[in-house]
Amino acid sequence: MDSAPPSPAPSTAIAFRDLPDTDLDRALDLVYLAFHETPEDEKRKHHHDLLRGCERVGAYDGRTLVGLLAAFRFTMSVPGGELPCPSVTFVSVAPTHRRRGVLSGMIAALFERCGASDRPLAALWASEDAIYGRFGFGPATYNNTVEVKSERPLDLRIVPSEGPLRLVDPAAAPELLAAYYDRTRAARAGRIDRTEAWWREEWMATEDEEDDDLSPPRVVVLGAADDPGRVTGYAIYRTKGRDDAPGLVRLDELEADTPQAEAALWRYLASIDLTGLIQAWGRPLDDPLLLFAGDRDQVRVTGQYPGLRVRLVDVRAALLARSWAAPADLVLEVRDPRLPGNEGRFRLTVTGAGGAAYEPTDAPADLTLDVRELGSAYLGGAPLVSFVRAGVVTEHTPGAAAALDAALATALLPHTVDTF
Numbered sequence: 126m127d128s129a130p131p132s133p134a135p136s137t138a139i140a141f142r143d144l145p146d147t148d149l150d151r152a153l154d155l156v157y158l159a160f161h162e163t164p165e166d167e168k169r170k171h172h173h174d175l176l177r178g179c180e181r182v183g184a185y186d187g188r189t190l191v192g193l194l195a196a197f198r199f200t201m202s203v204p205g206g207e208l209p210c211p212s213v214t215f216v217s218v219a220p221t222h223r224r225r226g227v228l229s230g231m232i233a234a235l236f237e238r239c240g241a242s243d244r245p246l247a248a249l250w251a252s253e254d255a256i257y258g259r260f261g262f263g264p265a266t267y268n269n270t271v272e273v274k275s276e277r278p279l280d281l282r283i284v285p286s287e288g289p290l291r292l293v294d295p296a297a298a299p300e301l302l303a304a305y306y307d308r309t310r311a312a313r314a315g316r317i318d319r320t321e322a323w324w325r326e327e328w329m330a331t332e333d334e335e336d337d338d339l340s341p342p343r344v345v346v347l348g349a350a351d352d353p354g355r356v357t358g359y360a361i362y363r364t365k366g367r368d369d370a371p372g373l374v375r376l377d378e379l380e381a382d383t384p385q386a387e388a389a390l391w392r393y394l395a396s397i398d399l400t401g402l403i404q405a406w407g408r409p410l411d412d413p414l415l416l417f418a419g420d421r422d423q424v425r426v427t428g429q430y431p432g433l434r435v436r437l438v439d440v441r442a443a444l445l446a447r448s449w450a451a452p453a454d455l456v457l458e459v460r461d462p463r464l465p466g467n468e469g470r471f472r473l474t475v476t477g478a479g480g481a482a483y484e485p486t487d488a489p490a491d492l493t494l495d496v497r498e499l500g501s502a503y504l505g506g507a508p509l510v511s512f513v514r515a516g517v518v519t520e521h522t523p524g525a526a527a528a529l530d531a532a533l534a535t536a537l538l539p540h541t542v543d544t545f
């Protein structure tokens with residue numbers, strides 16, 4: 126006979142409400158419990174500051190905090206413009222309350238807030254792939270990890286720009302780089318507006334979050350050949366010596382106006398003395414390096430992973446807020462069990478002038494798709510034809526997916542290296 130005491134009856138009434146500043150410390154304790162972390166004081170203070178700036182949903186079982194969902198108040202570049210985009214982070218549920226719908230309740234609360242404040246998008250980076258598809262988040266950007274063997278000079282098929290290179294003190298870098306980043310951000314969808322604090326604390330932190338053997342960040346800026354003060358590109362990287370091999374350059378970001386400017390920055394990184402390998406973890410899939418490299422045995426893509434996951438909380442408002450690359454006239458049957466306002470059949474019409482309409486219709490559908498796939502495709506980086514081929518989107522009219530892809534396409538693929 127089992128003599129163990131009966132388990133306490135699970136509490137069913139979880140309340141979801143704003144998490145006040147007075148609960149920030151409790152919230153961080155929950156985060157560290159869920160993520161198995163024991164941070165030092167300085168890191169905890171940093172997280173405290175980040176969390177204070179977020180909107181926050183707390184899940185309470187009586188007076189006990191059992192769940193947290195926070196969202197940065199970023200603005201995200203989308204094709205042709207930008208949108209406010211709650212950017213979900215710090216999601217944590219107490220191990221005593223897992224798989225009882227706490228995350229589901231917090232996400233529902235977030236969606237309700239988005240609806241009430243006319244914010245048609247939400248986004249996140251997932252800790253585990255399996256969690257967020259059910260909530261309608263689809264991978265919308267992808268990154269390559271790239272390695273460059275740099276024990277010998279970088280073989281290039283184009284002539285690098287001859288503009289001057291200069292190293293910039295990380296303390297002075299945010300101002301300089303922000304001007305460049307803000308000017309060029311719109312070229313790729315999926316990029317957040319980086320605040321001065323974000324530049325300083327996320328990009329210029331002296332210690333790397335994951336590897337304290339890495340050097341502080343190094344910032345190299347490329348000037349124009351005819352106007353050295355004009356920034357035409359930059360790279361942010363860290364280095365470390367290795368006992369058993371030449372040292373490492375860990376590249377965090379490289380942006381430039383032209384392929385020649387990009388080539389100049391890659392050549393610089395590949396020629397840093399006492400290093401023999403560049404590891405770049407967040408390159409766009411359409412990285413020009415892969416085409417202007419003269420020797421693809423020297424420049425190798427070592428992996429690919431999904432980055433930003435996008436949720437169209439208000440499909441109609443999101444579609445009408447972006448620009449279009451080609452005319453379209455298609456009936457979409459959208460499935461969205463969590464937000465039924467998005468469900469149904471809608472005619473998407475994009476005119477030659479780029480104006481769009483999205484209205485309910487009784488006409489037969491050309492494509493049937495889940496809101497999750499629409500989220501993936503929204504920024505222009507995930508072709509619907511691939512989803513049709515995979516059997517997760519149904520094409521009723523041949524060519525409908527290709528037509529929608531043509532309308533959604535962007536000149537450059539969506540891309541971001543801001544993880545949150």
Ligand SMILES: CC(=O)SCCNC(=O)CCNC(=O)[C@H](O)C(C)(C)COP(=O)(O)OP(=O)(O)OC[C@H]1O[C@@H](n2cnc3c(N)ncnc32)[C@H](O)[C@@H]1OP(=O)(O)O
Nearest residue numbers: 159214215216217218223224225226227228229249252255
């Ligand atoms: C954007 C970010 O912050 S990502 C970080 C996410 N947080 C973590 O990974 C920290 C550790 N994990 C946790 O805190 C929790 O387990 C969470 C947040 C992942 C899930 O919270 P829960 O309250 O257990 O989720 P909830 O009960 O609402 O589950 C909803 C559904 O998702 C499923 N699910 C939840 N977590 C997972 C998972 N890790 N893998 C697969 N499925 C999952 C559940 O089985 C459930 O499925 P169902 O609808 O078919 O029944």
